[in-house]
Amino acid sequence: MSLLDVRGLNKSYQTDAKVLKDIHFTAETGEFLSIIGPSGAGKSTLLRCLNRLVEADDGEVIFDGQDLRQLKKKQLREARTNIGMVFQHYNLVPRLTVIENVLHGRFGYKSTFQGVLARFSEEEKERAFYLLEKLGIEAHAYKRCDQLSGGQQQRVGICRALIQDPKLILCDEPIASLDPHSSKIIMDYLKSISEEMGITCIVNLHQVEVAQSYSDRIIGLNDGSIVFDGSNLQLDQIYLKRVYGMSTRELITV
Amino acid sequence: MNENTFKKRKLQTTVFFIAIIAVSFFSASMTDFNLIDGILTIPSAFIWMGENLIITADTLSKLPNIMEKLIETIFMSIAATTTAAILSFFLGVAGSKTTAVNGVLSAFARLIASFARNIPVVAWALILLLSFGQNSMTGFLALFVGTVGFLTRAFIESIDEAGISAFEALTATGATYFQIVAKAVIPQCLPQMISWILFMIETNIRSATLVGILTGTGIGYAFDLYYKMLDYQAVALVTLLIVVAVIMIELLSNHVRKVIL
Amino acid sequence: MDSVYVKRNKAGRINIKAGNKVNSVINTTVISLTLLTVIAFLLFDYTGLDIGRAVVETASNLKTMFLQPAFSHFTWREGLYQLGVTISLAVLATILGAIIAFFLALWSAVNLSNRWVSKAIKIFVAFIRAVPTVLWVLIFAIAAGLGSEAAILGMLFHSVAYLVKAFSEAFEEVDKGMLEALKSTGAGWWQTVTHAVIPSTSTYLLSWTFLRFEINFSVAVAMGAAAGAGGIGFELFMASGFYFDLREVGFITYAILLVAIVLEMMSTKLKQRYFPSAVK
Numbered sequence: 001m002s003l004l005d006v007r008g009l010n011k012s013y014q015t016d017a018k019v020l021k022d023i024h025f026t027a028e029t030g031e032f033l034s035i036i037g038p039s040g041a042g043k044s045t046l047l048r049c050l051n052r053l054v055e056a057d058d059g060e061v062i063f064d065g066q067d068l069r070q071l072k073k074k075q076l077r078e079a080r081t082n083i084g085m086v087f088q089h090y091n092l093v094p095r096l097t098v099i100e101n102v103l104h105g106r107f108g109y110k111s112t113f114q115g116v117l118a119r120f121s122e123e124e125k126e127r128a129f130y131l132l133e134k135l136g137i138e139a140h141a142y143k144r145c146d147q148l149s150g151g152q153q154q155r156v157g158i159c160r161a162l163i164q165d166p167k168l169i170l171c172d173e174p175i176a177s178l179d180p181h182s183s184k185i186i187m188d189y190l191k192s193i194s195e196e197m198g199i200t201c202i203v204n205l206h207q208v209e210v211a212q213s214y215s216d217r218i219i220g221l222n223d224g225s226i227v228f229d230g231s232n233l234q235l236d237q238i239y240l241k242r243v244y245g246m247s248t249r250e251l252i253t254v
Numbered sequence: 255m256n257e258n259t260f261k262k263r264k265l266q267t268t269v270f271f272i273a274i275i276a277v278s279f280f281s282a283s284m285t286d287f288n289l290i291d292g293i294l295t296i297p298s299a300f301i302w303m304g305e306n307l308i309i310t311a312d313t314l315s316k317l318p319n320i321m322e323k324l325i326e327t328i329f330m331s332i333a334a335t336t337t338a339a340i341l342s343f344f345l346g347v348a349g350s351k352t353t354a355v356n357g358v359l360s361a362f363a364r365l366i367a368s369f370a371r372n373i374p375v376v377a378w379a380l381i382l383l384l385s386f387g388q389n390s391m392t393g394f395l396a397l398f399v400g401t402v403g404f405l406t407r408a409f410i411e412s413i414d415e416a417g418i419s420a421f422e423a424l425t426a427t428g429a430t431y432f433q434i435v436a437k438a439v440i441p442q443c444l445p446q447m448i449s450w451i452l453f454m455i456e457t458n459i460r461s462a463t464l465v466g467i468l469t470g471t472g473i474g475y476a477f478d479l480y481y482k483m484l485d486y487q488a489v490a491l492v493t494l495l496i497v498v499a500v501i502m503i504e505l506l507s508n509h510v511r512k513v514i515l
Numbered sequence: 516m517d518s519v520y521v522k523r524n525k526a527g528r529i530n531i532k533a534g535n536k537v538n539s540v541i542n543t544t545v546i547s548l549t550l551l552t553v554i555a556f557l558l559f560d561y562t563g564l565d566i567g568r569a570v571v572e573t574a575s576n577l578k579t580m581f582l583q584p585a586f587s588h589f590t591w592r593e594g595l596y597q598l599g600v601t602i603s604l605a606v607l608a609t610i611l612g613a614i615i616a617f618f619l620a621l622w623s624a625v626n627l628s629n630r631w632v633s634k635a636i637k638i639f640v641a642f643i644r645a646v647p648t649v650l651w652v653l654i655f656a657i658a659a660g661l662g663s664e665a666a667i668l669g670m671l672f673h674s675v676a677y678l679v680k681a682f683s684e685a686f687e688e689v690d691k692g693m694l695e696a697l698k699s700t701g702a703g704w705w706q707t708v709t710h711a712v713i714p715s716t717s718t719y720l721l722s723w724t725f726l727r728f729e730i731n732f733s734v735a736v737a738m739g740a741a742a743g744a745g746g747i748g749f750e751l752f753m754a755s756g757f758y759f760d761l762r763e764v765g766f767i768t769y770a771i772l773l774v775a776i777v778l779e780m781m782s783t784k785l786k787q788r789y790f791p792s793a794v795k
Contacts, residue, residue, distance in 0.1 A: 051426055080428035091423035093438045095445070097533045104437065108428025115433035118531070125529040129521055138520045142533045157423075164427055278610050281603035284596075285663040285745075289611075292664050299658035299668070307654075326558065333555035336548050372775035374733040376740045376748065377768050380755040381580070385572035390559035445537075448544055460647040467649060467741050468752075471560065474649075481653060493650055500645035513540045 001065070002026040003167060003200050004050070009059035011045055011224075019045045021224040023059070029167070030198040032191060034211035037221035038244055043204040046221065047170050050202070051083045052076060064167060081108035084161025084199075086190075088173035090153040094146035098137065098156050101145055102128045105163040124163070131159040135189060151182025158189060162197075169193065171203040175210070187214050208240065307490035316488050320476055324495050326390065327472035328503075331458035334394050338401035339451050342367075345402070346409030352418050353439055355431070363406065371403025379465045388470040396465050397458050405450060412446040413439060445514040452507035459500055580765030587763060589750060598770055600663075601739060601746035605731035607667050612674025613724045619675065620682030621708060626694065627686060636679065643676040648734055652742040666744030670734055674727055681723040685716045722785045729778040736771055747771060 009023040019042045027033050035043050048054035050061055052068060061068040068079055084105070092101045106124055107115045132138040135155040137148075145153055154174060161169050171190060175183035191214050194201045205211045211218050212232045220228030220235070220243035227242045228235060282289065347353045349363035379396035386392040420438040429437075466474020473496060480488035522530045532538060586594060622628045623636035643651075652669030659665045689712055697707045739748020747767060754763040 053422060053426055077428040077430065080426060083426070085423065085426040087419065087423060089419055091419035093420045093442050096441050097531065099531045100437075103531060104424055104429070105427050107424060107430070107433045107437070110433070112430045112432045115429065116436040118437065120531065122528060125531065129529070141520050142522065142530075144533065160423070160427070170426075274610060277606055281606040284600050284603040285607065285667070287603075287607055287663045287667055292659075292668060295655065295659040295664055295668060299655050302658045303654065306657075326560070329551065329555035329558055332548065333552045333559075336552045368776065368779070369772070372733075372772050372779060373768055374736045374748075374771060374775075376737040377751060377764075377771065380740065380751060381576065381764065381768075382573060384576055384755060384759070384761075386569045387563050389562045389564050391561065391564055391566075391569070394559070444541060448541065451548070452544075460645075463647040464649045464737055464741055477650065477653075486657075489654075493646060493654075496647065496650070497642060497645040501641065504641070504645070510540060510544055514537050514544075 003029045003031075003064060004202075005060075005062040006050070007060040007062070009046070009049055009061070010057045011042075011049055011054065012057060019224050020049065020056070023226060025219055025226060025229055027168070027200050027202060029200055030194055031200050032194040032214060032216045033200070033202045033219065034215040034217075035202065035204050035219045035221055036206065036208055036211050036243060039206065041221040042224045043221055044172055047085075047172050047202065047204055050170060051080055051085065077108060081164050082167045084164050084166035084169040086154070086157050086161055086169060086171040086174050088176045090145075090150070090157045092145045092153055092156055092160075095144060097142050098132065098145055098148070099125070099128055099141045101156055102132065102159045102163055105160040108164060128159065128163055131162050132156075135159055149182070150178050151185060154178065154182070154186050155189070158186070158193075162193070162199075166199060168200045168202065171201060173204050173206065176206065183210070190214070208235075306486040307493070308487060309491050309494065310487050313487040313491050316491065320473070320488070320492055320495060323473045323476040324492075324499060327462045327466060327474070328459060328499060330390055330394050330472060331397065331455055331462050334397035334462075335401055335405075335451055335455045335458055338398045338454075339405055339447070342402050342405035342409050343447070345406040346413055347435060347439070349406060349410045350413035352413050352416065352421055353435055364410070367403050367406035367410075369403070370399050371407065373399075375400040375461050375465060376468060379468045383469050390471055392469045393462060393465045393471045396469070397461060400461070401454055401458060405454060408450040409443070409447055412443045412450070415446070416442040449507075449511050449515060452503075452510060456500060456503050456507060459496070459503065463496060576761055579761040580768060582765075583762050584765035584769055585762040586766045587760060588754065588758060594747075594750070594766075594770065597745070597747045597750050598774065601735045601748060602732065602774065604663065604666055604670065604735040604738070604744060604746060605728055608670035608674050608735070609724060609728040609731050611667070612671050612678055612727065613720075615671070616675045616678030616682055617720070619679045620686060621712075623679060624683040624686035626689065626691065627704075627708070627712065633683075637683075640676045640679045643672050644680075646672075648673045649738065649741050652738050652744065656742065661743040663744060666735070666738045666742060669742070670731055670738065673734070674731060677727055677730075678723060681727075682716075682720060685719040685723070686712055689715055722782070725782050725785055729775075729782050732775060732778055733771075 004027040006023055006025050009020055010018065011020040012018045023046060035046065037043055045054055049056040050063075050068075052061075056069065059069070063079065064082065066075075066079065068076065071079055093104070100118075103118075103120050103124065106120060110119070129138060129141065132141055135158060137152055137155050137159075140148060140152060145156060148156065157174075169190075174190065175186050178186065187210060190201050190203065193199050203211075203215075212235065215232050217230065218228065218232050218235050219226055220239060222243050222245070228239045230239075281287070345363040345367060348355065348359050349367065351360075354360040375396055378399045379392065382392045382395050386395065416439065420442065421434055424434045424438050462472055463474040463477065466472040466476075467478045468474075470478075473492060477489065477492045480486075480492060524530055589597070619636055619640070623633045623640070625633050648669055650669075651672045652666050655668045656662075656665035659668065693711050693715070694707060697711050702710070735744065735746060736748040736751070738744035739746040739750075740752040741748075743749065747770065751764065751767045751771075754760045754767060
């Protein structure tokens, strides 16, 4: 059975226009899956419907054997601890230290009271340091996040997701605000996370070349519908035209 | 076309200034205000101040008494501001778009704040005076209500400004509402909130003088007393002490602000 | 075993706070404010106060005020007139204040003026701001007699002080390049002001002036009540202090509230349009 099985997902905001139309796809354990498509195609909404930051109108999101859309508040919290998320703008608390931001990933495992008092065990803190070291930013552990560069902040964001011990990490445009050098570092880390730790990564990207060089599989989204679902080798000019409505050559020049 | 917009703009400006002048004349006739007389008063007022508002050795004997009243007023302002800040914090969390639990509660918080803020502090003081009588509680409560109104709006803006991003990220990790508010929203907004609180303490010392005149407490009462006894040397001393107190608090809060913001 | 970057406390537990100056200043501020508040409650003068009775009574007073507003000591016409007087006081203090503040702000903006002149004006303004408005009004009242002149002059002083600060900050943000460009063409100081400074700041100046008008309205109410400036504030003072007419107090409060909310809505609109971020 797949780790994630999305069936018939629909979503529309107040206006009549549908953002997502009958989305079906699956993701396997340890798979690196990219979602590509023009801006406004619904990539971000799709990702947020998976962990219910946005509520879909209907459909099923079966993750690890249970339909997330049926879960009550407390069960949803529990399920979310297994799904990490990485954001385009990192979404850290800028005034807090790096180590504090990383430990925020443990709140899902704690009672409200423990969380509010910031009771973290020594194992958790050591784990946080281990992850920071793995991502090469342990030297900044006691710095405030707003003193870090974009690439470093994104690595903090990844640490926060990893400390959850997730089975799945959702990445919403993780490199859209970064320079090419930092982008490569972040993508390399994400790739190694899926390969070495066996964590499934679903990554929204708008750069086709990046998606092609890192992904096991690519999903192409256009106007709320999946127009391509296959390996990166199958993604040729014909499909790209279906995803973007034009060829890559034009894409680059635009 | 360019010339047309330019002309239109010039016309707008002219109309605007004519309107302002008309409103001024209307207001002046409403209040029997004569600009010339008013301006002529200023020099004579300053001359009078120079001659009468002099602190003499004799006045200094009243210093302990005045200091006591001033300290009462300062403490009243601080107490009213901090207690109001606690209530405003909850109203702010309920009222901000980022942390709102539901729409009704949020609208309710905003409504309370608007009500408390837009009824002037004098009105609160007079209303409370009726049943609380002449004591510190009346002044405290009048300042408290006005401060809640002001700080709630300020806190809502601070929380809104911090943005939804960290809130969203922590929701995704499975954190509870209170964990997020305590560990992401508060740490981010606290410096801004403290800055507003300090600003409000300074404002409240000035308001407390006004409230004190009406409710017969604190430094306002001392001022009113000497003013009515025509003891202008003591009036000068009271004024000077208020200035010193306000400026010292302003300097102190500027220093704190510089470090934390 | 440990990485060199891990910091531990004495008990051997790993720190997660940075322990910098910012945190310690924040903590000190919060703790001292809490302590001062506790001391304040101990020091308060509770003479003749029966909290329980006072709260119950205030609640019933508020109920009478807000649920059965009425007026008996003045007519509709007089009520409206008095409200008009209060608004007029605010208008005059604001407009005159804005005009004076405009010139003082030009001389106190560091990019347009001499450093010493700027400093002197700023200190002078800080002094004026520190004296409560009501004291200015009462002090002027000795020279000019109680009434609109003293009230407007007193309010004017504070309006000037407030607006000089706001205006000069707006002027100081005028693009440096623009000023240099004009200077290089040989434009004089006044030409620079009228052609570069005013056009690029006029919307800010207007918004700030309106914001001050909003404040001046409630100050004008207060001056009516506490410094004999007349208007609706004086009616409020009479209704509560002399006639003990709660229903009239309620009516007047509603009238003030209505004007204040309309003004606030207008200034919020202006603020959203011209400067969404700054409030102070």
